[in-house]
Amino acid sequence: MANDLLTLIVIVLIYLALVVYVGYVAWKRTKTADDYLVAGRATHPFIMALSYGATFISTSAIVGFGGTAGVYGMGLLWLTFLNILVGIFIAFVFFGKRTRKIGHNLGALTFPEFLSKRFNSRFIQWFSGAVIFFGMPLYAAVVLIGMARFVETTLNLDYNIALIGMAVIVALYVIFGGIRGVMYTDALQGSIMFVVMIVLLVAIYWITGGLVDGNQALTNLVNVVPPDLTATATATGFTGWTSMPTFGSPFWWTLVSTLILGVGIGVLSQPQLGVRFMMVKSNRELNRAVLIGGIFIFLMTGTAFIVGALSNVYFFNTMGQIATQVVGGNADKIIPAFIAAAMPPWFAYLFMITLLSAAMSTLSALFHVQGTALGRDVYETATKKKGGASVMVARAGITVAVVIAVILGYLLPANIIAVGTAMWFSITAAAFLSMYLFACFWKRATKEGVISGLVIGTAISIFWIVFVFKKSAEALGICKALTGQAVLIAAQPWPTVDSIVIALPIAFIITVIVSLLTKPPEKEHLDKCFSGV
Amino acid sequence: MGDFKKVWEMMKVVLGIEDPWVLGAYIGSILVMLLCVVYGALNWNKGGEDEEEQIKEEIEWHEKEKEMEEDELGLWDEEG
Numbered sequence: 340m341a342n343d344l345l346t347l348i349v350i351v352l353i354y355l356a357l358v359v360y361v362g363y364v365a366w367k368r369t370k371t372a373d374d375y376l377v378a379g380r381a382t383h384p385f386i387m388a389l390s391y392g393a394t395f396i397s398t399s400a401i402v403g404f405g406g407t408a409g410v411y412g413m414g415l416l417w418l419t420f421l422n423i424l425v426g427i428f429i430a431f432v433f434f435g436k437r438t439r440k441i442g443h444n445l446g447a448l449t450f451p452e453f454l455s456k457r458f459n460s461r462f463i464q465w466f467s468g469a470v471i472f473f474g475m476p477l478y479a480a481v482v483l484i485g486m487a488r489f490v491e492t493t494l495n496l497d498y499n500i501a502l503i504g505m506a507v508i509v510a511l512y513v514i515f516g517g518i519r520g521v522m523y524t525d526a527l528q529g530s531i532m533f534v535v536m537i538v539l540l541v542a543i544y545w546i547t548g549g550l551v552d553g554n555q556a557l558t559n560l561v562n563v564v565p566p567d568l569t570a571t572a573t574a575t576g577f578t579g580w581t582s583m584p585t586f587g588s589p590f591w592w593t594l595v596s597t598l599i600l601g602v603g604i605g606v607l608s609q610p611q612l613g614v615r616f617m618m619v620k621s622n623r624e625l626n627r628a629v630l631i632g633g634i635f636i637f638l639m640t641g642t643a644f645i646v647g648a649l650s651n652v653y654f655f656n657t658m659g660q661i662a663t664q665v666v667g668g669n670a671d672k673i674i675p676a677f678i679a680a681a682m683p684p685w686f687a688y689l690f691m692i693t694l695l696s697a698a699m700s701t702l703s704a705l706f707h708v709q710g711t712a713l714g715r716d717v718y719e720t721a722t723k724k725k726g727g728a729s730v731m732v733a734r735a736g737i738t739v740a741v742v743i744a745v746i747l748g749y750l751l752p753a754n755i756i757a758v759g760t761a762m763w764f765s766i767t768a769a770a771f772l773s774m775y776l777f778a779c780f781w782k783r784a785t786k787e788g789v790i791s792g793l794v795i796g797t798a799i800s801i802f803w804i805v806f807v808f809k810k811s812a813e814a815l816g817i818c819k820a821l822t823g824q825a826v827l828i829a830a831q832p833w834p835t836v837d838s839i840v841i842a843l844p845i846a847f848i849i850t851v852i853v854s855l856l857t858k859p860p861e862k863e864h865l866d867k868c869f870s871g872v
Numbered sequence: 873m874g875d876f877k878k879v880w881e882m883m884k885v886v887l888g889i890e891d892p893w894v895l896g897a898y899i900g901s902i903l904v905m906l907l908c909v910v911y912g913a914l915n916w917n918k919g920g921e922d923e924e925e926q927i928k929e930e931i932e933w934h935e936k937e938k939e940m941e942e943d944e945l946g947l948w949d950e951e952g
Contacts, residue, residue, distance in 0.1 A: 630909050
């Protein structure tokens with residue numbers, strides 16, 4: 340134990356020294372925004388790609404979804420597929436370039452502001468700001484839970500203590516100016532994650548007997564384990580860890596609609612990622628970032644999901660149990676438990692530090708977006724006042740956001756990281772995705788059209804989460820209190836169908852119909868928006 | 873078509889996964905990653921032609937963003 344503690348201290352010190360060094364180099368090179376860009380010209384594009392990656396990937400993807408793969412198996416790799424195709428390729432090549440140019444043409448600084456200026460509507464800005472401010476704590480909370488779960492397992496601490504510890508560190512980070520993730524530090528975290536995940540991928544196949552034997556063992560596992568272990572899952576559609584669940588079963592709907600589509604498509608309209616495109620200096624950086632981002636996301640999510648699924652083979656061979664059993668049914672603990680059991684302590688500590696710092700960069704981006712959402716998008720737009728009080732409002736907003744995230748960290752049930760993330764992604768997709776798509780690609784879209792889509796998409800999404808989607812409706816209890824039933828529609832498959840499947844297409848169709856029925860936007864405004872696109 | 877089938881059958885054995893949907897996800901993830909690599913490599917130097925102008929635009933954007941952070945978040949105070 341004393342030895343382990345020493346290892347931990349050494350790793351933390353080396354890590355901190357690296358962060359300080361990189362921060363110092365970055366600070367020396369870039370004192371003003373101009374320096375920042377000039378230095379940026381000489382900077383390798385992997386700084387941009389890895390810092391984007393470090394904001395994109397957090398404990399949620401690795402701990403939450405990795406653990407979920409331990410339950411749902413390798414079918415979750417469809418999410419890796421979508422994360423790369425949609426979250427990197429389509430986002431950078433198609434959305435990124437246009438967002439950047441239109442954002443600059445309009446002088447937009449936040450994601451809601453981009454949408455509002457594109458459609459000339461203040462309503463869009465404060466409404467979107469409000470959706471972000473009220474919805475985002477859920478995502479921040481699950482990222483925080485992911486950190487705490489890892490610390491709990493790796494250091495053998497009580498979960499509540501771990502959660503408070505993490506919250507204090509995050510609060511300090513935010514208070515002492517770390518709110519704007521420094522690109523260099525992010526890129527350092529990204530690089531370490533890169534190496535750590537390669538080691539983990541090699542290790543899992545090494546432990547389970549190689550690529551072919553490991554996967555084959557996982558395929559066979561469903562026939563080897565005692566049937567009662569998987570009975571509950573099998574009853575809802577589970578067929579094995581390397582096969583898709585029965586088509587149309589509750590298990591299938593959760594995997595496909597919530598986990599794969601919700602997150603895979605919802606990533607496009609994440610406000611904290613959308614704003615990053617406006618920070619890039621040229622399309623060339625986006626082109627280059629596609630290469631690095633593609634490999635990065637493949638390694639991060641692919642490794643996490645493969646390790647999560649294959650941990651079943653490891654746990655069964657060593658303990659005679661499947662992954663969910665080992666962690667008492669809480670999938671959030673599968674990845675930490677696997678690393679603690681199968682990997683040497685130094686690796687577990689290194690992994691923990693990397694994960695925590697990745698979570699910090701995600702959280703700081705989230706709190707930054709939340710602060711500006713309340714200060715700039717809601718308060719200033721609503722009161723038409725600039726500066727002064729809005730600083731107070733934004734700071735108060737950030738403080739409230741951190742506090743709410745911590746409280747949610749206590750209140751939310753086990754097994755929540757992946758589902759919580761997916762819910763937030765679904766809400767943003769329903770609210771913003773069709774508007775964002777049309778903002779970039781359809782000049783005929785009108786203000787009235789996109790506002791209808793925004794309001795109706797958000798309303799349906801929230802209604803679905805409160806009254807129809809079983810996991811959230813039961814947890815919230817509002818439907819039960821009002822109607823006496825846990826969910827409004829009990830017939831399968833509706834209680835397991837994610838809101839994105841319903842709300843997004845409706846928002847899309849309504850936006851198109853209302854746009855076509857209303858007066859086209861002025862040519863002058865469109866010319867300004869699309870100049871140079 | 874015959875070749876494709878042969879390759880597919882081979883992949884099943886090589887990866888130890890029989891379900892075509894899961895095998896598709898495994899191979900698909902690798903393919904889209906390669907798509908990103910090829911796209912990035914082919915366009916490595918493209919898109920930077922009007923860099924000077926773009927950098928000017930970007931500097932203006934950053935100034936405004938910094939202003940926003942000063943005005944609305946109260947950041948950067950210490951550094952002026």
